[in-house]
Amino acid sequence: MRSFSTGYRRVCLALSLALAAPILIGSRAYAQSVAISGNHVLGAASLTARAAASRPLEVRIILALRDEAALDRLIADLHNPASPEFHRWLTAGEFNARFAPRQADFDAVVGWLKSEGVTVSSADHEGRYINFTAPAGEAERLFKVTIAASADGRSYANLTDPSIPARFASAIADIEGLDNLLHAYPMIHRLGPRLIPGSAESATPWYLYNNGLAFGPGDLQTFYDNANPLSGHDQCIKLIENSDWIDSAVTLFDQQFGLPPDAGTQKYFPDKSNPGINSDETETLLDIEWAHAIAPGAAMIVYVGDPKHAKINDIVDALVAAVNSSQQCGVISVSFGFCGGSRRFYTRTLDRIFKQAVAQGISVFVSSGDTGADNDASCGILGSAPDVSEMAANPNVTAVGGTMFTPNYDGNGNDVGFVPEQVWNVPSSGGASGGGVSAFFSKPAFQNGLTPNDGHRDVPDVAMIAGPPGVYLGNDDHTAAHNAFLDCCWGGTSLAAPLFAGIAAIINQNQG
Secondary structure, three states: OOOHHHHHHHHHHHHHHHHHOOOOEOOEOHHHEEEOOOOOOHHHHHOOEEOOOOOEEEEEEEEOOOOHHHHHHHHHHHOOOOOOOOOOOOOHHHHHHHHOOOHHHHHHHHHHHHHOOOOEEEEEOOOOEEEEEEEHHHHHHHHOOOEEEOOOOOOEEEOOOOEEEHHHOOOEEEEEOOOOOOEEEEOOEEOOOOOOOOOHHHHOOOOEEOOEEOEOHHHHHHHOOOOOOOOOOOOEEEEEEOOOOOHHHHHHHHHHOOOOOOOOOEEEOOOOOOOOOOOOHHHHHHHHHHHHHHOOOOEEEEEEOOOOOOOOOHHHHHHHHHHHOOOOOOEEEEOEEEEOOOHHHHHHHHHHHHHHHHHOOOEEEEEOOOEOOEHHHHHOOOOOOOEOOOOOOOOOOEEEEEEEOOOOEOOOOOEOOOOOOEEOEEHHHOEEOOOEEEEEEEOOHHHOOOOOOOOEEEEOOEEEEOOOOOEEEEEEOOOOOOOEEEEEEEEOHHHHHHHHHHHHHHHHHHHO
């Protein structure tokens, strides 16, 4: 008589063999598929229900770059003074001609989707995406995943990495849209209570914060010893945003502080739709006004993604458009971060955008965050393990952190010069410079010997004013009339990033 344990083991073995048999997906066998490693969000494990099979999902397939090893060699040569390729930056057209996905690969993926009964809603070869809408049940079948949901059904995510036909392993970089956990957030931070337009306190623009004056553009120029004839003339700065804005707030700011009119602010809507003015308008205004304050001669080109009509993601769409544009600028500033992204999103989708920027000679400045070593706190996820903004941790961007200081003013309330700065860390107002160790990126060579020997990318790279004393801002009162008023006191690493972008524009002007 067989023992119970022996029989049990045989039953388990039989079940294992049955489950391991090829599962047919249309005409494709499971054995011909490969999972895309790192393409699911770890937080999905907390979802306990099952997504409704009929729930429509907006799915994005992100295509990989062609011959990325050659691109990595080119980037190294572009920064090597001994190389004949040194600083011979590519145009967007040249980059796509050499490194955009092969048309045959692009067409093959589209063909595979159509063979599975999928209707492609939009696709862009140079934008490197293919979009389609599918019910959750169909997406589960197509990618061999289970899509879980929260108890109320609002949140959903795939529990495991999606699988694709093995022949597309090198062609597909990332799949987005199997979850709705990814979202961008601005890194602007109010340092003091909001003043009501028209009140006695706000009638005079020189109101106080913590018993000291906030900074205007002239104070900043003096503090950082930037009083020189260079203004970023003939340069341009691209800003990544997701809200429109009122021009009257920018005009008020410029007039209040004696700044020259902007050198021609342009706006583009990469999603072919204007998101209108939303809660992120203050971020847009801060970026425009203070990049202009530090480099008043540089033109501002603002890319405004639309959260409701995004091709990939509103901020990602704006980034792709800014990098792919034939209107080249040497500087891009990003004052946003992400929560809820998979490893693949950061190391493939975003990384390829930033590599293209580097190959085209574009310096990208990204805010490091406003919640210290816990980036997830920015998204209301409290008590999580320390984590950094992984977009800022990408080794192809400059992560900009924040400082604070107590300025010295003369009798007229003007700053008189530099004083020592320290890291921005004011727990009472919930603000602290983002920083720490990346979980996704290894230490780049330029950090060796300068940062801890931990094997990981450390952020930030540089830092500038983000905390007290804060700065003034031409703002929108967000009434039906949208009145402009001078507001105080604002900061955050979303202030530091456009300031550094302005400095970079001045450096580019100086270097020709």
